[in-house]
Amino acid sequence: GAGVSQSPSNKVTEKGKDVELRCDPISGHTALYWYRQRLGQGLEFLIYFQGNSAPDKSGLPSDRFSAERTGESVSTLTIQRTQQEDSAVYLCASSLVWGDQPQHFGDGTRLSIL
Amino acid sequence: EDKVVQSPLSLVVHEGDTVTLNCSYEVTNFRSLLWYKQEKKAPTFLFMLTSSGIEKKSGRLSSILDKKELFSILNITATQTGDSAIYLCAVGDNNDMRFGAGTRLTVKP
Numbered sequence: 001g002a003g004v005s006q007s008p009s010n011k012v013t014e015k016g017k018d019v020e021l022r023c024d025p026i027s028g029h030t031a032l033y034w035y036r037q038r039l040g041q042g043l044e045f046l047i048y049f050q051g052n053s054a055p056d057k058s059g060l061p062s063d064r065f066s067a068e069r070t071g072e073s074v075s076t077l078t079i080q081r082t083q084q085e086d087s088a089v090y091l092c093a094s095s096l097v098w099g100d101q102p103q104h105f106g107d108g109t110r111l112s113i114l
Numbered sequence: 115e116d117k118v119v120q121s122p123l124s125l126v127v128h129e130g131d132t133v134t135l136n137c138s139y140e141v142t143n144f145r146s147l148l149w150y151k152q153e154k155k156a157p158t159f160l161f162m163l164t165s166s167g168i169e170k171k172s173g174r175l176s177s178i179l180d181k182k183e184l185f186s187i188l189n190i191t192a193t194q195t196g197d198s199a200i201y202l203c204a205v206g207d208n209n210d211m212r213f214g215a216g217t218r219l220t221v222k223p
Contacts, residue, residue: 004156035213041215041216042120042202042213042214042215042216043157043202045211045213091156091157099145099206101148101206102150102159102162103159105150105156105157105158106156107155107156108155108156
């Protein structure tokens with residue numbers, strides 16, 4: 001499809017395990033954004049990429065979180081040594097360039113830490 | 115500290131009612147305010163507002179921004195059950211977008 005694609009759609013894992021979440025942005029979109037949405041809360045900005053560069057990583061909750069992007073395509077968000085408070089929906093969005101609005105969102109990955 | 119506050123957090127109405135959702139914000143560098151509708155998964159874009167006093171309208175939905183008082187409202191007239199969703203307000207500054215907690219709207223038949 002032509003939209004933002006995220007995988008897996010659901011992930012259940014044990015506390016302490018590492019997880020990797022994937023985002024395929026809309027083709028041609030150079031900017032990519034990661035957000036976290038905890039139950040009943042709004043979206044929390046984590047990190048954005050312009051191309052494969054991430055100028056601002058200050059939104060990442062801890063050093064267990066990291067993100068990479070290959071060129072201007074796929075991005076992965078990795079959470080190491082998962083904790084129960086990491087349980088949330090992780091949403092990815094993309095736009096033509098950074099700052100361009102609106103952002104187009106994927107369906108998210110629902111992460112549950114047991 | 116930058117913040118976006120939406121009210122009410124939850125609202126239950128009956129079909130045909132008119133609702134007004136509120137979003138107030140405090141950000142260091144304002145660029146735009148956006149409204150999204152989130153039903154089951156991905157938020158879908160509704161409106162982007164950058165200038166005060168200019169109403170954006172799409173069908174039964176409309177929105178307006180007041181940059182002096184730092185708030186926006188989203189109006190939905192003649193509500194339908196399909197309007198049931200979480201409505202998110204996001205404010206973009208020069209660095210990122212900040213989202214409010216959302217208003218959960220439930221429209222009963």
